[in-house]
Amino acid sequence: MHLKLKSKEQRHACFWLCYLFYFFAVNALGNGKLSLGVAAITVCYCALIFYAVYFTLHYFFRKGRLLMAVVLLTCFYVLSGILVYYVLYGSLGLQIINNTYTVSSSSFRWSRFIQTFIVMNSNYTIMAIGYYYYVEKLREFNEKLAAVEKQLEAESNMKDSQYTTLSAQVHPHMMANIFNHLKKKITPNDPGLASQIGEIYQLIRFYMDAQDVAGASKILLSDEIAALERYLSIQEQVEIDPFYIQLRCTGNLMRFGIAPTTLQTLAGNLFKHADIWDREHPASIDIVVGHRGYMIHVKNRKRPGRQTMPSHGVGLRNVRKRMEYLFAEDFSMSEIQDEQSYELTLRVEIVKN
Template structure:
C-alpha cells in the first residue's frame, strides 16, 4: 500500500483547520443541519463530524481501494464500503444527538441529523475515491515516464551487456576444447544450451514480460554452463517449485544475482557451494541465493547489468511489489527477494 507523505498530511491538516475555523466563525452565522455557528452549537458537532468524515476518507483511500478493491474485487469492496459508511454514519448520528441537549434555539428532528450526516459522509466518500484514483494515476504516470526515459538511456547498453561477449567466447572455447578431447554428450548439450540462451536474449530480452518458466530455463542453462567450466570445484543446489506457465516476469531480472554467486562465490582451488531456490505460490515469487565468500582469484564474466541496475529495474517495474534483502551472515553472501508478479 502506498502511504501518505508528510507533505500531504500537512496539507490535509491545514485545509481541515481552516475549514473548521470558517465554519465556526460566529459572524458567518452558518447553519448545518440542526446546528448553528452563530450560537456556538456547531463547534463540537463540526469537530467530531470532521474526525468521522476523515475516518471515512482515509479508510477508503488507504485501505479499501488498495487492499480490498485491487486484491479482493469490487463486490467485497462495495460490501465493506457500505458497512463502513453505515457504521461511521451511525456513530456520527449518535454523537450529534448527544449535542442536541445543549442546543436551545431549535426543535431538531432525528431525520434532519440523518440527512445531514449522510450528505457529508457521501461527499467524503466521493472525495476519497477521486483522491485515491487521481493520486495513483499521477504516480503511475510518473513511473511510466521515468521507465521510458530509463529504457531509452539504457537500451543500447542493456542489449550489449545482457550476456557479456567474453562469457560467450569463453564458453564456446571451453566447449570446443572439450569436443576435441572427448566428443561426449555433455559437450553437445552445452552447445545446445548456449544456443538457447543466445536465442532467449536476442528474442525476448527486450520484452516487458516473459514467462517465468522461460526465465528459469535461462537460469538453469547458465548454471549448467558454469558447472561445465568449473567442473568439480562447484556444487550448485537448486530448487525450483510452483512454477507455471501463467506466471510472467521482467526478463533478465534474476540472472545478476546468480552471476554474482559464481563471480564471488567460486574459487577453483577449493570446493564451493551455491544454493539457488525459487518458488512461486499465489503469484508471489520467492528467491533465495547464497554462496560462500571466497578469495577472489578468477573472476567470472557477468552480464554487466549489476546490482545497482537490477535494483533500479525492480523499483521501476515492481514498485511496492518487491522486497530485496542482501546481507552477509556466517561467511555467506545471501540474497532474498520476493516479488508480487
C-alpha cells in the same frame, strides 16, 4: 508575505478557524447575547459531525462495507440526538447556552428539537459527503495522472533502451561465422579448446537474446539452468584454481519461468565475493520447484580477508527489479549474513485469486 499551509491538517485547522469567526459574525447579528465561546463550542460540534461522516465514508463506504457504514452512521446520529437533547433541555448546567442562543424557553417540544437536530446534522453531513466525493475525484485524477506519467516515462525508457540495444547489437550470424572459423582452425590441434569456444558462443547468444528489447522477458527455469551450467563449465577452464559450487535442482523445471541471466548474476557474485575454493565448504545454489512456484537459495562462506572486488549491489538490485516486474507481489527476496557466511533466498509463489 505569503502564508503557506503545507499539510492537510493545517489547512483544515485554518478552515475551521475562519468558519468560527464567520459563524459568530452571522449569528451575532440576530442574537447580541451570543459569545465567542458558545460559538466555538457549536463549531466544534459541527466539526465532529463533519469528520464522523467523512471518516465513515472514507474507511468503510469506499471499501464497499456498506452495512458497517450504515450501522456506524446510525449509531452516531443517535448519540448526536441524545447530546442535542441534553444540551438544549437536559440538566447539564448548559441552560445559559439555551437561554442566550438556542431556545427562548426550556420547555421541550418535538418540532423544535427535530428542527434543531436536522439543521445541525444535515448541513454538515452534506458538507462531509461533498468533501468526500471531492477527495475521491481528486485521488482518481492523481492516480490517472501518475499512470500517464509512468507510461510516458516507460515509453521514453523503452526508446532509449531500444536505441542502446540496437546500436550495441552484434549480428548473431557474424558471431557464428567468427566462432566457427576459430573452431575449425583449433580443432585439429586442441579439440577441448575448440569445444570451449563453441560453448562460449552459445553463452554469448544467450546473453544477446536476454538483452534484446523485443525478445522474451521470461524464459523457462530449465533454459536458465542450462545456461548457468554452460557458464560454470566455461569458468572451470578459465579459473586457475579449481572452485566448488554445488548446483542442485529438484522439481519440474519446465513449469515456471524466470528473468534471463538471473542465475548467472547470482553465480557471478560467488566468483566476486565468496570463498569458493574450499572443498570442505562449497558454495551452493539450490533450486526447488513446488506446486505454486519455486525457491532459489544461495549459500556461501565469505572470502576471508579484504574483499578483492568492491560490492555495489547493482546486480542484486537489477535481479530484484526484473523479478518484481515479472511477478509483482508473487516475488520476494531476502538476505541473511554475518561475518563468515551469506545466504540469499528468492521465492516465487503464484497466488491465484
